Amino acid sequence: MTGTGAPDRDRLDADLAAAEDAVARASTALVDLEAHPGHGLLVAGGFAGVSARRREEALATIADLHRDLALYRRAVAAARDARGTRSRPSPDELAAADEALHGETVVAAEEVVPLQRRGLLGATSHVTRTSAPALLARMTAGFDAVTAVVAAVATVWDAVAARLGPVLDTLDDLRRDVVTADAPEPAAELDRCAARIDALRTAVLTDPLAHTGTTEPVDAAELARIAEALSGVRTALDGVRALHAGLDRRVAELTAAVDALAGQEAAAVEVAEQVARLITAAPGLPVPTRRAPQLRAALRAAHDDARAGRWTAAVAAFAAVAAGVETAQKAAATDRDVLAGLLDRRAELRGRLGALRAKASARGRSEDLALDALHTRAHELLWTAPCDLPAATVAVRAYQRALEDGAAS
Template sequence: MNDARTGRPPMSRDEVDRTLARLRDERDRISTTLLELEAHHGYQLLEGATLEGETGRVQSEVRQGMSSLWNLFDLYGRTLRAAEDLRARHPRPGQAQLAELTRLLAGPSIELPPATIPLERRTLLSGSSGEKLTLRAAVERMTVLYEEVAQAVGELDGVWSALLSRLAEVEAERRSADELLDSLGGTEPELDRLRAELDAVAAVVRGDPLSLASGGRADTGRLDAIHAGLAEVRRGLERAERLRGEFAGRVDAIAAVLDRLREVEAEARRVREEVLVKIASPAPPEPPRASAALADRLASLSGPPPGLGWNDLAERVADLERASDAALERARETAGVIRGLLDRREELRGRLDAYRVKAARLGHAEDAELARMYERARELLWTSPCDLRAATVALSGYQQAINARAKGTKR
């Protein structure tokens, strides 16, 4: 016979025991999940902050949602404990006990206090009596609450963590600039402006981070702009500091690079002259000639120009360093290209000899056509000036002819 309170027949003892085992596991998993949510970084941020604006509204909703979750879980746990206690007192429960256990485990056994019922679920006459839920309905309601809270916490954490991380980077950049300015003395108006702007943005990040979100993602645009400005100021101060203490050494280093550049340029000219005698095609590139102009720029660096300071001179020195290093690298590359033409000729000569040996090994030492092709390639490679393009074509034809004969032999 069905129980009027549950609309179903009483559970058997085995059904009760299986249901209790399942619900105990369910209770433990829910408890663990709620504790993990409270330990979540985003939830901890919310709990420990005084917030306003949109973020303050989310904070209030999250707190209310968590309170409802724990209240409902507590009622769920009480009902389950009542069932556990009843089962423990009756090792061999009779029909009355099984009916009560069925009511507790499957019936509307959880009564919500009127104050805990959300306004949208109340009726005109619900003020004196609470809503009744089954354990399953309670879990379903807790699931909805949990998902709402977890989503709000997750979204806020993503925005806030990104903003706080970026803010920490910007503040570190500001401290670096401040320390440099303190060591150099004087003032830096741009740094003062950026400090004030950073303080204003930092207050928003810590008080209402969601106001700096767009499409559910952190908008770090203002922080990025401040960071870029601070980095530029810091770099200028670093240049000034380094140049003040290393001016003579850096000038000497540039002079040493220019000495190496002159040597490479001279070597490139010498090798090019040799190539022009030995190689007809392709023509070697013109040798670089940057050392003279760079030497003139170096000669003008004797100290800060009249009316200017170490900052300006630091930029000029850095530009000359970059230009000198780049010119040396280009000169080495050009010299390598020029020298590579001679190396290419030697490589082709070696390959020609190797192909001739291959032809002989395949039994084609007396092949008239191969002999003619060999002599043509050899003539091109041992004639000065050598046409590398024509020699490469001739050598390729000789190789293909040998390979064709090798395939024919195999067949």
């Protein structure tokens, strides 16, 4: 502060003490700023987009903060020197100290004046002056702006680390498991997952400030797909361990299942051959096939994979055999049931025709020629091989209707 009279000593001493405290606090704040993880990320760089621009601005502002703090420190030191150490400084000392502390005595910038802009006697440079309080205000605004950028960058990086951390932990665990389980095949899938995780990280961290304010900076759908892929690797490794521990048991179980399937398929084929002899062919009838030989060969190949150390392939091959056996067993059972149903139907029609014939005799119609002709027709159809089952069904119904109609009359 400048004026015609000497400044108040107590006020000046209080202002000077506050300024010295500001120097200490500002120095500490800059040290803390540069120790912040977000500042380290800014210095490391590698940004693009809005983050690249904001990084350059922030680093330039930090450089300005150091320069302005040095200027502010010198102004405060000059004020302290002018004040001196006497308990009762002179008015001139007080005025000089006040001018150093409050006046525009700080050279903030000095610009060379180009020759074309000078007069003959003009100055060769232009000096911009400011005051220590103005410097402190400028430093405060710059510090606030920089800390906002530093904190924003760190927040996004922390959010990415929090989202990717569990997946990376799982990836690391699986890499160790691949080694201990003696199953190198999943390593390629883990490498693909690692590359996808790196792509997720890069997509955000090359421009972290573009993702400020978002609750989910990482692509949640892709992260879920990666987690699913890792879960698949985990399942495969669990299968490898189980197969390691029980290979002989697994082979024995599947061998028994294939043997049982072979018996079911043989039974279905036998019924099909019987139907072919006894029932007239009709569209849509199942044709049983023998899948057991193919599955037995697949089982041998799966066993070979396991013995050769191709454990992941063996797990998948054994699972395919088990699924194939289950599907083939259901197909064989269904085919046999459908075909046996035709034989059962013929037997049921034969039994019904016999019961109807007995009923006709009981009613005294054994000599009814028209009724007897219907019986003969149905009997011929049912006892002829191959049997035309639809025609036989119609014939038995016709005989039954004629018998019932006669009873009604």
